[in-house]
Amino acid sequence: MITTTGLTKVYRSRGREVTALDGVDLHVREGEVYGVVGRSGAGKSTLIRCVNLLERPSSGTVTVDGRDLTALTGRGPGILPGGSRAGAALRQARSHIGMVFQHFNLLSSRTVQDNVELPLEILGVSGRERSRKALELLDLVGLADKAKAYPAQLSGGQKQRVGIARALAGDPKVLLSDEATSALDPETTRSILQLLRDLNRQLGLTVLLITHEMDVIKSVCDSAALMKGGRIVESGTVSDILATPGSELADELFPVGGEASGPDRTVVDLTFHGEAATQPVISQLSRTYNIDISILGAAMDTVGGRQVGRMRIELPGRFEENVVPIGFLREHGLQVDVAGPEAAVELAKEGAK
Ligand SMILES: Nc1ncnc2c1ncn2[C@@H]1O[C@H](COP(=O)(O)OP(=O)(O)OP(=O)(O)O)[C@@H](O)[C@H]1O
Ligand SMILES: [Mg+2]
Known part of the structure; x- marks a missing residue:
């Protein structure tokens, strides 16, 4: 479902170069939950941002559901995944990739329902259809009664549920999650993970998530990769990793x-x-x-x-x-x-x- 080959990202700032990704080959199969772990600065966020082209790779390719995204043109990220400034083809491809953020990134001036409708507005979906879809998604994430509330009136876990509902608005086949639970307490973390797992099962959604919690890998991931210095140094199904002699990831798990x-x-x-x-x-x-x-x-x-x-x-x-x-x-x-x-x-x- 997701393949990257030789993915490289070099940031240039004030005359210095930082190689955030250094030839990443990632393979995520359809319908699996795939976890990426690694120390701070290992390149995890850069990888996930390159997968939906929020960040344009310096070289290498990104294929999602059979489409080579790197071949599509677009002018930068816009305001959301699927944002309005990207080229039409890229925008269309991205609408099939949902993204969930650590700090939820909800618009505080909009109601819960209007936050969920936002990506649909950008896609030009009619008002009635937007409203129907948003309510259906809020029901799916267990927040049907909060449609008219504002983000400030919600708990962290509820905000993240809104973030997940919004990420599902474009009927994505792939959900990307960058530390979606790290701002939440352990119990709320478990309920959000359970939701991601349920969505994975119910909708056949492929999930690529970044975490620094090994428990997340153990409880929800089918496969995992360890990143170091912009490279994937270990990867495989969780049970294969555990059976690999000398595996650093197995020692961490x-x-x-x-x-x-x-x-x-x-x-x-x-x-x-x-x-x-x-x-x-x-x-x-x-x-x-x-x-x-x-x-x-x-x-x-x-x-x-x-x-x-x-x-x-x-x-x-x-x-x-x-x-x-x-x-x-x-x-x-x-x-x-x-x-x-x-x-x-x-x-x-x-x-x-
Ligand atoms: N916009 C940017 N400009 C310059 N350097 C950047 C930029 N974004 C990331 N980097 C650098 O790229 C490297 C990888 O960063 P990245 O955010 O992908 O790490 P990470 O694994 O997500 O870390 P964390 O666990 O702290 O979130 C770091 O050295 C970082 O400083
Ligand atoms: Mg990060």
Whole structure:
């Protein structure tokens, strides 16, 4: 549904250049909720703004629902996504992409209903049809009774519901959300996320969202990407990410913690899915090789309806003394990742000399 290839954005200000995006290849499938995470300044907002061409990329392409947006012409962003100053073709394409903002961006002088109608006005939809559509959308987001209220009379969560209703006005296939819940308290955050998930399911809406909360990724996203320095450094379905040895994103999602208790110890991270019986495997390992195993940390959660777990254990002895036990864990179907493998492998080689 959304594909970017080699997407690059260089900002030039006061003689300095900032590469905000550095060759981003993003693939979001139809009907999925895709989360982007990363530190401040990683390029997340720039990426999402390039996806609907609020920001024109320096190079690369953006394709949404089979249309190459970068090939369409337009003169800047206008007042809203789908704003009035963009070229007709781009404006039309953008009306199929909804955008939700962190600070809601509602017009305070307009009622809730008139805020939702705004994109329809820009698209030239007749008054009656606008009104019908706006009321239908307000009903969909649970705010039918607030149509005549003004934004100042609403709570943060209600304002964001209006923002979502407005984003849906052009019947988008894609909804973009830049930190839509970061100004909200945890409970309101959950209800807004639930709404996004419901809209995703009910309308088949594809959602690309930016968040800095790992819980958001775990609770609503099918896939996720980690951005660093303008690049995507990791991406995939959430359950694949969790099963990837050495994944930084998996560590952030499921921190298992625990440090080695001494230099002559080997720390091993295990990942398992579903009912995988780690406990028996670990006690078998202990008995078979007559070694004491310590569990340094463990985490279990449900991702996309599947149980996933990570466990960090410690084996006595250095890596090179544990090659056979590690092989045993692998043979028993566990994803095994040895902390600091390069260093350990180097040590193992040294030891062999
Ligand atoms: N209009 C602009 N002019 C110049 N530099 C910009 C502009 N917008 C963003 N940048 C720079 O591009 C880089 C990426 O910014 P971006 O806003 O995409 O980061 P982000 O990942 O969304 O961060 P945050 O989590 O803080 O929102 C930063 O170094 C930022 O300073
Ligand atoms: Mg940002």
